[in-house]
Amino acid sequence: MSGRCAAWWRYSVAAGVGLVVLLAVAGPLFAPYPGEKAVGMPFAQPGGGALLGTDRLGRDVLSHLLTGGTHLLxxxxxxxxxxxxxxxxxxxxxxxxxxxxxxxxxxxxxxxxxxxxxxxxxxxxxxxxxxxxxxxxxxxxxxxxxxxxxxxxxxxxxxxxxxxxxxxxxxxxxxxxxxxxxxxxxxxxxxxxxxxxxxxxxxxxxxxxxxxxxxxxxDNWAIMVRDNASGLLLNPWAVLAPSAAIAIVAVGVNLVVTSGPRNRRTPKTASDAVRAVGVAEAVAEMGSGSALDAGSVAGSGRSGGCGISVVDSGDAAVIAGLSVVADSGAVLLAPLSFRLAAGTVTAFTGASGAGKSTAMRALLGHLPPGARGQGAVHVGGHDVFALDAAGLRRFRREHIAYVGQDPGSELNPLLRVRAVLADAAPGSSDADRLAVLERVGLDPTHLRRRCARLSGGQQRRVALARAILRRPRILVLDEPLAGLHGTLRTEIAQLISALATENSTTVLLSGHDTEAINAIADTVIELRPPGAGPVDITAVEADSAGEVQLPKGRSGRTGRQQVDPSGEGPAGRNGRRVLNPDPAGTAAPADLSGNGEIIAVRAEGINAVAGGHTVLENIGFSVSEGAALAVVGPSGAGKTTLARVIAGLHADAVGSLDVGGVRVPVGSRRRIKVGANGIQLVTQNPRAALNPRRTVEQTLTRPLRRIARVPRPELRPRVTALLAAVDLPADLAARRPHQLSGGQRQRVALARALAADPAVLICDEITTALDADTAAAIMSLLDRLRTDHGTAVILISHDMTLVRGHCTDLLVLDHGRIVESGTPATVLAAPAHQATADLLG
Known part of the structure; x- marks a missing residue:
């Protein structure tokens, strides 16, 4: 059934049900006779003054039908x-x-x-x-x-x-x-x-x-059926009419509810645009060597430059004049044109909010709900926007594979990895699944693990393995290198390059690691935000030193911590300390607080269990006010679990935790009394970081009102100031999460945490979805927050450059245990454990 026929059927059913319900509710007003009045012989045939005949007591069936539905409904x-x-x-x-x-x-x-x-x-x-x-x-x-x-x-x-x-x-x-x-x-x-x-x-x-x-x-339709069943052969309408009324209401309501209106993912305007302009004509209009409307193309990597003005048999995809506008009128993607040559790697780079994810999803025929698209999108010989629903499903299943920026949301948390891979490629063998897991750096034991029990980096690799196992002609990867440590990042980059050169797979990816991208990409397309140039950090209100001015925090500290421009970080307080794994749990926790400084958060003897397995063992540390502790380690080491334990989100945990000298329960989800000005968490996955039902302004207003106690007239200026602090324009306040890019959602989540003026701020991979300039600006903001407010920051990251330049202390985890700790300059300069060395690539 086509979409138009389905809509007509749905509206017809809804109209029929609405009419029956209306007659049932307002029926007594239209009844020819009172419901209990006898108007003729029992079970008389329709005719005369009784349109549907009479019942066993000689009452008008139509009148009784109109008065008998109100009570039932x-x-x-x-x-x-x-x-x-x-x-x-x-x-x-x-x-x-x-x-x-x-x-x-x-x-x-x-x-x-x-x-x-x-x-x-x-x-x-x-x-x-x-x-x-x-x-x-x-x-x-x-x-x-x-x-x-x-x-x-x-x-x-x-x-x-x-x-x-x-x-x-x-x-x-x-x-x-x-x-x-x-x-x-x-x-x-x-x-x-x-x-x-x-x-x-x-x-x-x-x-x-x-x-x-x-x-x-x-007065009840069911009672009418019961009382008149004996006269079914004399006047069947006395039984059939109330039975039909019950069936129409019941079945009709069920149909209307279960087949409610659906969002149109492919706007009509996009299809019309594609039909009106042929791909060859649209590309020819760009002219030879013309610049892209929304970005610039730079040749790099294995094959050098790549033009877009010629369409030949080697083109896996041609996109001409593609633009996307949200239902609110916001431009999500400025006009963009490019081509993907078969067996090559093309990369999108650019500032957060430039439309990288929007452009990549357009290749699958997917646009944000309510968005309007313009332009031509031809992939693998298919006019994507012109495909109907069935054709689009077949196209996605047979020709293209997509791994999004937040792979965890794409994996069924209840399924085991083996089932996920088998579902993606039913014809694959166990040997094929083991081989693809090995290619993405996972051992065979992961086949038995459920997706919910995987770390963010492991989920990203499982999603990549699932896509590779399908052997698609075109592979679209949104931030495939994010959240991976140095050595693994290099291995995945080499895998992507090999897919193109050895398997002739056409790869389109996005990322902010320019060094890795330039090493593997044939073509790099730098997208820019609609109507704007590259990200300008100086747009944030700054003093003469280029630093955002924030109000003084609880500690009233006004000193400014200097960051060594060489990237080695400030001198440490305790040097470096190596901890050997201790199965007995007797090793002393790492004391990173220093002497004579106020401790913002102290953890001792933290142990956590997930799925019957110990994921954290004897973890201890302390962070002073204004200090930044970096928690690093390979994927699956327990970093996010540790963050969740500190934030009170992991129930199966024991140990002791002090925040500002106040004992905080571990393993409990009820921390109402210590929530205000206590711990704030910025989670790892930007896609799930914000409530989809709220605008950005509503999201930021809640902590401002509840925790910061900001008067209502001052809310809007404070919201604007928070957005500016994380380098976002004020007009984003009216948008909802689906209208934001991954990097914008991540920065809004950070602004929400800052609105609560926390004593401890936990940041789980908050820079993975950001370009280099914006990431540096965010880290500088955290530096000033620590200096001016005395906020203690716990940063989980795989970016050792950021760790060196912005963190005062370092904690290395491996298999749920502390294997090394100290200052970043000392630990990273001469790693004493293999897990630390792997982080450096």
Whole structure:
């Protein structure tokens, strides 16, 4: 069924259901006779004054039909709303409070042990005079356990997202987490369940009325069916009319709810533009050697320069005049033209927000919801924007593979890696899967691990392995080198190069590591933000030294810490200390605080378990006010787990943690009292960092009001100042997350953390989605935040250049243990452990 026919069918069904519901609600106003008035002989045929004949008591069937639906629909609506709302709340609570979730699940299991139909009949038979009250109560008792499980499963994914975890780390109350963070993002589930519960309620009320086990109103379609069944052969309309009304409402509501309106991912304007302008004509209009509209092309890597003015048989893709505009009018991608030669590597570089991800997804026929596209996109001989839904699915399955900037959100967290790879390439063998895992630097044991138990770097490699296993003609990789340590980054870069040279795969990638990109790319396209040049750091309000001025923090410190321009970092306080793994757990924690300095955060004896395996063992450290501790190590070493333990997000953890001299519970998710001016977390994945239902302004306003206690009239100027501090324009305040690039979302998440004026700021890979200039600006901002506010920063990063230049202390993790610690200058200059040496590449 085509999209137009499906829409016509959906609207027709909706109109029919709406008409029946309207007649049921307003029916008494249009009834020719009172519902209980006899107008003729029992079971008389249609005719005369009775359009549908009469029933067993001689009453007009049409009049009785019009007056008998109000009670049924009203009771069904109350049951549906009550069951859905209560189930949604319980499911959300179960997602954010695992202990409460276990209690809810246990109670549900006890109820489910009793068959629902039998239980309902027993209760109503024992309480025959309960009427509507008994029916609603029994519906809640037997309906909520099933429905709550569905909401709990859906809410669990949302509860694990970055914006919910940031809210938990900020000390938000349970009511805020449930009603402001989770439930608004369960609208689709809520709507679907509300419709289904309404259908179930209609059948339940009809069945109870038909059986007569509870005292319900006499004006009821089900009672009409029961009372008139004996005269089915005399006047079938007395039975068929109410039966049809019940069926139309029940089935129609179900169809409308489950086939609600969908977002059009391919705007009509884009298709029209492609049909109007041929690819060859569009490319010819660019002229030989003409510059790109939104970027510039520079030859580099193995094959030198690559023009775009000639279309030949070697072109895997040709993009001409592609531009994308959001539904708000914001330009997401300025007009862009380029070609991809078969068997080559093309790279997008440029500032965050330039449209790299938008351009890459356009090759798959995917545009942001509500966005309008213009231009021509031909990939592998296919006019992508002209494909229908079925053709687009076939094209994506057979010709192209895409690995996004946040691979963790693309992997089913419940599946094992073996199942993920088998699903991507059903015809592959176990040997093929093992080989592709080895190519991305993962050992065979990862086949048995669930995706949720992988680190961010491991998830990125599994997603890459899944794409490679499909053997696509075109491979689109968004930030494939982000979040990887030095040696592994080099290996993955070499793998990408080999895919092009040995397998003739056409690769389009993006990234900010210019050295690695220039080493493997044939063509580098530098995109620029729409209507702007390269990122200008000096646009941030600065003093004569080029430093953003921030208000003084809690400590009132006004001194300024100087960063060695050579990149070696400030002189350390304790030199370097090497810790050997100690299975007995007797090694003393690394003391990085120094003497005579105020300790902002101290951790001792931190141990954490995930999936039955120990992921952190005997971790200890301390960070002084104004200091920056870099936590580094290979992928899967436990860095993110340590950050989550400190932020109070990892339940299976023990140890002691002090923040500003106050003991903070470890392994607990309830830190409401220490949330304000305490710990703030900026999570690793920018895609899940922000609540999709909120604008940027709403996101920043919450901590400003709740924690910083900023008066309402001053909120907008403070929001503008926060955006400027992270190098974002003020007009982004009205946008929602889907209208931002990955780097912009990451900076908004950082601004949200800064709005709370934290004593401890945990930054998990916050520069991976940023270009070099913006990353340097963000790190300089953190330097000034530490100096002026006395904020302690815990930075997780794979960028050793940033660590050297902006961190005072260093902690190296490997397999969940501290293997080396000290100052960056000392540790990185002469690594004493192989894990540290691997970080340097």
């Amino acid at each position: 009203a009771v069904s609506a109350v049951i549906a709303v009550a069951v859905t709302v209560l189930s949604a709340v319980l499911g959300a609570v179960a997602a954010v409070r695992p202990r409460a979730g276990k209690v809810i699940e246990l109670c549900g299991d006890l109820v489910i042990l009793l068959p629902a139909v039998l239980g309902i009949l027993l209760v109503l038979t024992a309480w025959p005079q309960g009427g509507v009250t008994a029916l609603i109560a029994v519906s809640l008792l037997f309906g909520v356990p099933y429905c709550a499980r569905i909401f709990a499963a859906s809410a669990a994914t949302i509860a694990a997202s970055g914006y919910v975890e940031a809210a938990v780390a900020s000390g938000e109350s349970l009511s805020h987490l449930v009603f402001c963070e989770i439930l608004p993002n369960l609208r689709a589930v809520f709507t679907t369940q509300l419709g289904l519960r309404f259908v179930v309620a209609i059948y339940l009320v009809s069945t109870i009325a038909f059986l007569g086990v509870s005292a319900l109103g006499p």
